[in-house]
Amino acid sequence: MCKKKSPLWGLYLFIACTGLYAQKTDTAWFKSRSVILLEQFNTIATLDGKAKQQAETAFRDSLLQVLKTYGSFQYQFDTLRNIGRISSDDNRLRIFSWNVPQKSGYSNYYAILQYCDKKEKDCYVGALYEEPGILKRAPQVTSDTNHWAGALYYRIIDTRYKGKVYYTLLGFNFNDILTNIKTIDVLTFDDSNLPVFAPKMFIYKGKPLNRIVYEYNERVQMMLEYNSSMKKIVADHLSPSRPSMEGQYQFYGPDFSYEGFEFVNGIWQHIPDIDVRN
Numbered sequence: 001m002c003k004k005k006s007p008l009w010g011l012y013l014f015i016a017c018t019g020l021y022a023q024k025t026d027t028a029w030f031k032s033r034s035v036i037l038l039e040q041f042n043t044i045a046t047l048d049g050k051a052k053q054q055a056e057t058a059f060r061d062s063l064l065q066v067l068k069t070y071g072s073f074q075y076q077f078d079t080l081r082n083i084g085r086i087s088s089d090d091n092r093l094r095i096f097s098w099n100v101p102q103k104s105g106y107s108n109y110y111a112i113l114q115y116c117d118k119k120e121k122d123c124y125v126g127a128l129y130e131e132p133g134i135l136k137r138a139p140q141v142t143s144d145t146n147h148w149a150g151a152l153y154y155r156i157i158d159t160r161y162k163g164k165v166y167y168t169l170l171g172f173n174f175n176d177i178l179t180n181i182k183t184i185d186v187l188t189f190d191d192s193n194l195p196v197f198a199p200k201m202f203i204y205k206g207k208p209l210n211r212i213v214y215e216y217n218e219r220v221q222m223m224l225e226y227n228s229s230m231k232k233i234v235a236d237h238l239s240p241s242r243p244s245m246e247g248q249y250q251f252y253g254p255d256f257s258y259e260g261f262e263f264v265n266g267i268w269q270h271i272p273d274i275d276v277r278n
Contacts, residue, residue, distance in 0.1 A: 026071065033066050034079040041082065044100055053108075056100050060110050060127060063096065067125045073116045089158040092116060093167055093187075097153045105177045106132070109150030113195055124193055135173060135181055139213045143185065143197040149173075149211070151183050157226045157233070161266035164188060166198060168233070168268070170224055175215065178250040182224045184212035184233065184261070184268070202261065204270040212261070212268075214238060215249035222254060227276075233261040234274055 040062060044055045063083075066072060073094065077085060080096075087094045094114040099107040109130045116123035128148040134141060135149050143149050151171025159166045166188050173181040186201040200208040216222050216238050224235045236254035245251040258276050261268040 027075070030066070030069075030072065030075045030077075031079075034077055037063060037066065038079050038081075041080065048103070052100075056108060056110070060112070064112060064125065064127055067096075067112060067114055070123075073114055073123060084152055084154065086153055086156055088156040088167055090165065092165075093156060095153050095156065095169070097151065097171075099150075099152060099174065101174075107174050108132075109148075109152070109173070111148070111151075111153065115189060115193065115195070122193075126195065135175070135183070135213060140210050142199045142210045145195060149183065149185070151185075155226055159263045161263075166201070166266075168201075168226075168263075170226070170233075175218070178218060179215050179252075180218045180222070181216075182214045182222055182235075184224070186268075200267075202268045202270070205272075216252040216254075217250055220253040227260075230274075231262065232271065232274065233268070234276060235259055 037059070040055075040059045044052060044059060047055050077083070077096075082098060084097045085094065092115060095111060096114075097109070097111040099109050101107050111128040113126050113128065114123065115125075126145060129146050130150040131147040132150065134143075134147065139149075141147070151169070151173050153169050153171045155170040157168040157170070159168060166186050169183075169185045169187055171183045171185065173183065175181045184202070186198040188196050188198050190196050197210075199210045202209040202212055204212065214222060214224065214235065222236050222238065224233070226232075227234045235258065237257040237259045238252045239255040240246050240248065240251045241253065242251070258274040260271045260274045262271055263269075
């Protein structure tokens with residue numbers, strides 16, 4: 001049976017499923033559940049207020065239950081077109097993330113982690129619970145599963161240092177009507193296979209940081225990607241349209257130069273200038 005590990009994690013649901021792995025994967029069952037999940041997700045857009053919030057929570061919890069079932073780690077869930085799904089290169093971590101726009105112009109963010117061994121004999125499933133506004137209020141506060149910054153994750157970068165695997169996450173947040181935000185966070189798993197957002201994994205202009213946050217005008221595009229041939233994270237350098245607007249991020253955008261990070265001795269070291277022409 002599934003054992004719930006919850007003493008230190010509050011509302012965070014982190015499930016170790018070890019008794020279900022003798023069963024055969026039921027593809028037809030997952031397909032039928034995916035159809036139901038899609039209908040449930042589409043209903044959210046038709047609701048308002050408290051009913052909408054309840055429907056958002058119900059969808060997350062329904063998806064959690066499906067992902068606790070043996071065989072889910074191998075199932076693609078392609079029917080859930082509006083739910084982001086990315087996997088690590090070592091095929092141990094998969095992240096589902098999505099947002100639900102609100103009338104206020106903000107969005108609610110949701111994410112579920114699946115972390116399994118290669119044979120899916122020991123698999124953990126858990127949700128991240130958003131703390132709205134943390135990226136603006138306290139961008140360097142280390143997230144945990146109950147106080148998550150909220151992002152749509154689109155890339156996992158596997159790195160290893162002294163035998164420990166670190167999963168660097170590139171994410172996007174719509175923020176508000178003036179600016180968008182892109183983030184870099186580092187996730188790892190402790191000796192009990194519980195998720196931890198690793199602190200002080202970045203050195204930026206000589207300072208240790210817990211998270212990298214780029215905020216910029218919502219009408220422009222910002223590039224933040226991992227270049228596998230260079231083995232570097234590469235980003236557009238952002239600057240204000242006028243020097244007098246420094247710190248007013250609604251006026252920030254790419255200035256046609258590039259910066260980034262390189263993983264050196266277990267830390268992402270900032271590189272202020274990168275030549276991307278080659």
